[in-house]
Amino acid sequence: MGLLGVYFRRTVTILRSEVLVLPSRIAVLVFIVALMALPLFTQDYYFLRVLILTSIFAIFAASWDLLSGFTGQMNFGHALFFGVAAYVTALLNLKLGLPPYFSIPLGAVGGVLTGLVVGIPCLRLKGSYLALTTLAFPIILTGLVFAIPDVTGGELGLAGLSRLTGSRVMDYYLTSGLMVILGFAMWKITDSKTGIILHAIREDELAVRTSGVNTTRYKLLAFCMSGFFAGVAGGLYAHFMRLAGPSGLEVGLSFQVIIWAVFGGMVTIYGPIAGVFILYPLMEVLRVALDSFPGLPEMRMFIFAALVLLTLLFMPEGLIPWVRDKVEIECPRCKVRNAFNRKRCRVCDAVLD
Amino acid sequence: MAQPFLEVSGLHKDFGGLTATNNVSFAMGRDEVLGLIGPNGAGKTTLVRLISGILRPDRGSIRFKGKNITRKKTWDIVNMGIASTFQNMRPFRRLPIIANVMVSCLSPRAMKRGEWVKKVEAKAMDALEFAGISDMALEKASTLSQGDLKRLEVARAVATEPELLLLDEPFGGLSPAETDLMAKSIARLHKGGRFGRLHSEGPAMIIIEHKLAQLMKIVDRIIVLDFGNIIADGTPEQIVENPEVIEAYLGEGEI
Ligand SMILES: Nc1ncnc2c1ncn2[C@@H]1O[C@H](COP(=O)(O)OP(=O)(O)O)[C@@H](O)[C@H]1O
Numbered sequence: 308m309g310l311l312g313v314y315f316r317r318t319v320t321i322l323r324s325e326v327l328v329l330p331s332r333i334a335v336l337v338f339i340v341a342l343m344a345l346p347l348f349t350q351d352y353y354f355l356r357v358l359i360l361t362s363i364f365a366i367f368a369a370s371w372d373l374l375s376g377f378t379g380q381m382n383f384g385h386a387l388f389f390g391v392a393a394y395v396t397a398l399l400n401l402k403l404g405l406p407p408y409f410s411i412p413l414g415a416v417g418g419v420l421t422g423l424v425v426g427i428p429c430l431r432l433k434g435s436y437l438a439l440t441t442l443a444f445p446i447i448l449t450g451l452v453f454a455i456p457d458v459t460g461g462e463l464g465l466a467g468l469s470r471l472t473g474s475r476v477m478d479y480y481l482t483s484g485l486m487v488i489l490g491f492a493m494w495k496i497t498d499s500k501t502g503i504i505l506h507a508i509r510e511d512e513l514a515v516r517t518s519g520v521n522t523t524r525y526k527l528l529a530f531c532m533s534g535f536f537a538g539v540a541g542g543l544y545a546h547f548m549r550l551a552g553p554s555g556l557e558v559g560l561s562f563q564v565i566i567w568a569v570f571g572g573m574v575t576i577y578g579p580i581a582g583v584f585i586l587y588p589l590m591e592v593l594r595v596a597l598d599s600f601p602g603l604p605e606m607r608m609f610i611f612a613a614l615v616l617l618t619l620l621f622m623p624e625g626l627i628p629w630v631r632d633k634v635e636i637e638c639p640r641c642k643v644r645n646a647f648n649r650k651r652c653r654v655c656d657a658v659l660d
Numbered sequence: 661m662a663q664p665f666l667e668v669s670g671l672h673k674d675f676g677g678l679t680a681t682n683n684v685s686f687a688m689g690r691d692e693v694l695g696l697i698g699p700n701g702a703g704k705t706t707l708v709r710l711i712s713g714i715l716r717p718d719r720g721s722i723r724f725k726g727k728n729i730t731r732k733k734t735w736d737i738v739n740m741g742i743a744s745t746f747q748n749m750r751p752f753r754r755l756p757i758i759a760n761v762m763v764s765c766l767s768p769r770a771m772k773r774g775e776w777v778k779k780v781e782a783k784a785m786d787a788l789e790f791a792g793i794s795d796m797a798l799e800k801a802s803t804l805s806q807g808d809l810k811r812l813e814v815a816r817a818v819a820t821e822p823e824l825l826l827l828d829e830p831f832g833g834l835s836p837a838e839t840d841l842m843a844k845s846i847a848r849l850h851k852g853g854r855f856g857r858l859h860s861e862g863p864a865m866i867i868i869e870h871k872l873a874q875l876m877k878i879v880d881r882i883i884v885l886d887f888g889n890i891i892a893d894g895t896p897e898q899i900v901e902n903p904e905v906i907e908a909y910l911g912e913g914e915i
Pocket residue numbers: 675678679680698699700701702703704705706707
């Protein structure tokens with residue numbers, strides 16, 4: 308026993324005092340355990356493929372929330388970071404022969420630099436001007452991609468990247484593991500001192516400046532961090548699909564990420580992740596289910612849109628914040644969250660009602 | 661001759677065809693508390709916004725402790741020691757009150773001067789304590805009353821430990837009792853000293869205010885603006901007897 312026993316007991320203590328006290332934390336724990344245990348029950352090739360893409364898009368959606376949700380810099384062209392990183396990753400892999408564990412981080416660096424390139428002209432923009440400018444960037448780049456097919460592969464893109472890992476199960480563990488780690492990292496950022504400043508910029512940028520804080524620096528930081536996480540997603544996608552093409556820059560992808568994030572619940576990080584985990588597999592199910600009925604596949608987008616709109620009608624803050632407020636209550640005195648069935652606050656013992 | 665603490669010369673600002681401040685010049689000393697009065701639309705807010713760097717002047721210059729700060733970034737000016745409050749309060753509504761003040765505490769100036777303070781939260785708490793709203797630290801700013809929002813403005817400004825504080829109508833919308841409390845806090849701040857982990861330099865102040873009776877008690881000197889021009893500059897006693905000032909205020913019924 309000895310040392311192992313000590314570690315075991317400490318883990319159990321942390322679990323009991325920090326995790327099992329709140330429904331939302333239990334849910335996160337169950338989600339992660341289920342995600343990790345899943346290949347023990349099925350290794351179905353197609354099923355894992357859907358979940359791998361889900362994890363990749365979950366990272367992507369959370370990175371949008373970091374920039375647009377938390378910092379309030381509405382990005383309508385988020386696919387830019389994804390697409391650029393995918394191309395950079397593909398070029399590094401195909402032309403220089405770099406393996407994924409080099410090409411993906413370097414692709415993410417491409418995402419960071421793209422964040423700077425977009426962030427600087429957007430510094431003075433707000434509202435619809437910001438939205439339109441960010442929307443324009445990936446469209447311009449798509450034009451560039453078609454203009455230099457020798458480098459970018461033009462319409463067909465760059466194909467034949469090396470595999471992400473040796474097997475589908477390994478691909479699954481890599482992407483879902485990274486999704487958990489990067490999701491946690493983004494959540495930590497929003498929970499930090501930097502996070503407070505990003506929040507404050509969303510609320511009132513001028514008041515942040517008169518508080519003595521260099522808002523230019525923090526806004527660019529938000530663009531770069533968001534570009535980094537979106538870039539990791541883009542690089543993973545390129546290696547997993549073994550392809551980087553203009554579809555990674557499409558307006559459709561930029562809008563998709565907003566729908567996922569708004570559906571799950573903005574300004575939470577975990578909301579957009581949950582949004583992707585619900586909507587992306589659902590879209591696949593709809594596709595397969597409707598495929599066997601002639602004429603129905605076109606209904607897929609309609610059903611999808613109706614579902615999202617209905618949800619937002621009843622849960623304007625998004626799905627996850629709505630659920631969270633049902634299963635947890637905030638202590639009126641110390642503002643700590645408690646399970647809904649508690650009579651007294653778990654920290655300050657105030658009466659909950 | 662020694663450099664004045666703050667020297668404003670020929671400061672001019674137009675909004676379209678409207679002149680908000682017209683070649684305004686004045687200087688003030690390190691320990692002065694200066695009242696800035698004038699009818700609505702006289703250009704008072706514009707003048708302090710020019711000093712705090714929120715607005716850029718069309719002409720003229722501002723020197724602070726011998727350095728030219730005209731056209732410097734707002735955050736640089738704050739970090740040099742000039743803090744200000746908004747006439748129409750601008751809290752971070754969806755953030756807890758303590759987080760509102762933590763933003764100022766995270767400014768380079770506050771971080772450097774509070775290096776010995778282990779927790780930013782603790783310093784923010786002391787700023788709230790000073791302003792008298794520490795018992796609401798965890799509430800969202802959107803739940804505050806007008807009076808408490810004014811206090812939050814002051815707490816935010818004080819947290820940067822300024823040497824010059826620009827207060828835009830600190831008594832605006834306050835009840836008589838709240839006004840008294842605010843006046844006391846301002847006087848205490850000007851005396852300087854330590855408030856927990858927060859240090860007051862005993863800042864010089866420019867205070868814009870309509871409640872003249874209250875203002876007279878805390879200022880050494882008053883400048884009167886009218887249509888962007890300085891029409892009087894003197895002690896409170898001189899100002900109330902100045903015929904031009906009385907003329908400018910006619911119809912406002914303030915004096
Ligand atoms: N941002 C602005 N754009 C256009 N006009 C403005 C602006 N700010 C102030 N003004 C005008 O400048 C004049 C002075 O305003 P202000 O400095 O707010 O006066 P005060 O604070 O003395 O009431 C007013 O006529 C006001 O309408």
